[in-house]
Amino acid sequence: MMTNQTLQTLRALKLTGMAEGLEQQWSQPGTHEELGFDERFALLVDREATHRHNNKISRLLKVANLxxxxxxxxxxxxxxxxxxxxxxxxxxxxxxxxxxxxxxxxxxxxxxxxxxxxxxxxxxxxxxxxxxxxxxxxxxxxxxxxxxxxxxxxxxxxxxxxxxxxxxxxxxxxxxxxxxxxxxxxxxxxxxxxxxxxxxxxxxxxxxxxxxxxxxxxxxxxxxxxxxxxxxxxxxxxxxxxxxxxxxxx
Known part of the structure; x- marks a missing residue:
């Protein structure tokens, strides 16, 4: 229950990249279980930054209309x-x-x-x-x-x-x-x-x-x-x- 609520809150805050990263961490526990909190949180922040960067490029290309x-x-x-x-x-x-x-x-x-x-x-x-x-x-x-x-x-x-x-x-x-x-x-x-x-x-x-x-x-x-x-x-x-x-x- 807490899992779904956290994901909904992240998406409501438009932190889509972090939400997707968190879902990935939960679906692949073996990949992340040895990482500490700081490392896992850093992965989520990086995922959000990449998501926003890619979205910005997509918007710029759409406006450019090449x-x-x-x-x-x-x-x-x-x-x-x-x-x-x-x-x-x-x-x-x-x-x-x-x-x-x-x-x-x-x-x-x-x-x-x-x-x-x-x-x-x-x-x-x-x-x-x-x-x-x-x-x-x-x-x-x-x-x-x-x-x-x-x-x-x-x-x-x-x-x-x-x-x-x-x-x-x-x-x-x-x-x-x-x-x-x-x-x-x-x-x-x-x-x-x-x-x-x-x-x-x-x-x-x-x-x-x-x-x-x-x-x-x-x-x-x-x-x-x-x-x-x-x-x-x-x-x-x-x-x-x-x-x-x-x-x-x-």
Whole structure:
């Protein structure tokens, strides 16, 4: 009776990890019987800490809404696209996010830009950092709608507070004046305070032309390129090569 009451109390206090740990200790008495009270209690506290950490990561990943499930341990370094482990080792430490630097990933279609962006975003979530992922065109559309329904200021504030903003497929279309102004406001809020990750088929040398207005392009790129880490990928499409392998095996 006391056992059930203790478990109910722990769960009522939202100490789910401790409750699960206590159940495990009771169900495996032989494993824990030689441990003293302090050691068994330390195991319960550790179980609760791990439970809360895992829940936080799950919440951060849900809010990030990444396009792909992508993990550092699954990166393919064998594909000839100019990517090395040493290039990513520093980025995977997340120091660049803590230092409020940016990451710019460029390269041809299918070389894994989005995947690598989602890997770095996942790693940021694993370290307790907030992330938001957008296809650039979708974010521009959201901002345009927000102007009309009065949510623009709130959306801009949300983006400004996010530790890492991921803008995927940057530069597919030339920007309008309204989009340039919105983007400048986002970059102004984030410059030196938060980090932005961009993936693009366009080489960085063409971004100025894509943005359009020379003055606004200078202002946006000055904030974006400052303290940025650049990954320039090359080679054939990984999707195309994998498709050819699948067909050859049929």
């Amino acid at each position: 396009k792909l499930q992508a993990y550092p341990e699954d990166i393919d370094y064998q594909h000839p696209r100019g990517l090395t482990k040493s290039q990513l080792a520093d980025l995977l430490s997340n120091q660049w996010v803590h230092q409020h630097h940016n990451v710019l990933i460029t390269g041809p279609t299918g070389c894994g830009k989005t995947y690598l962006g989602c890997v770095l975003a996942t790693q940021a979530c694993r370290h307790g950092l907030s992330v938001r992922y957008f296809r650039t065109s979708r974010l521009m559309e959201m901002l345009s709608i927000a102007h009309g329904d009065g949510r623009f200021a709130k959306l801009i504030q949300q983006l400004a507070k996010t530790d890492l903003l991921v803008l995927d497929d940057w530069g597919l279309e030339k920007m309008t004046l309204s989009q340039r102004n919105d983007l400048l406001e986002i970059m102004e809020d984030r410059h030196g305070l938060k980090s932005t990750l961009i993936t693009s088929q366009l080489p960085i040398t063409q971004w100025h032309k894509m943005i359009g207005d020379a003055t606004l392009a200078d202002a946006i790129l000055d904030r974006l390129l400052h303290n940025s880490h650049k990954l320039t990928l090359k080679g054939e499409s990984m999707r195309k090569m994998m498709s050819e392998v699948d067909h050859s095996g049929c």
